[in-house]
Amino acid sequence: MSTRRERAKAHVTPVGVYEVQAVSKDGKSRKEKFSNYLIDISKYVMTGVVIASLFKDLTDNKVILYVIGLFIAFTSLGVGMVLTDKKK
Numbered sequence: 001m002s003t004r005r006e007r008a009k010a011h012v013t014p015v016g017v018y019e020v021q022a023v024s025k026d027g028k029s030r031k032e033k034f035s036n037y038l039i040d041i042s043k044y045v046m047t048g049v050v051i052a053s054l055f056k057d058l059t060d061n062k063v064i065l066y067v068i069g070l071f072i073a074f075t076s077l078g079v080g081m082v083l084t085d086k087k088k
Contacts, residue, residue: 022072038080045073 029034049069053062 035080035083038076038083042073042077042080043075045069049073 046069050066050073053065053069
């Protein structure tokens with residue numbers, strides 16, 4: 001049970017200070033949607049570039065393709081994970 005003073009402090013809010021967050025119809029913020037987008041890009045790059053190149057014979061550009069594909073995939077995955085809401 002809280003005291004009267006603690007309850008009064010809990011209800012005090014600063015006047016004129018509002019937190020505005022862009023939320024879409026499904027309840028997700030832009031930040032969360034962008035993080036999901038980056039994680040999806042990571043999956044598509046990994047699938048499309050790296051794994052598909054294993055089935056096709058690439059002579060000269062194979063190493064460069066792997067390095068760039070893995071860099072893009074892991075970078076977008078890392079940024080997407082950082083932007084993800086850590087409370088959930």
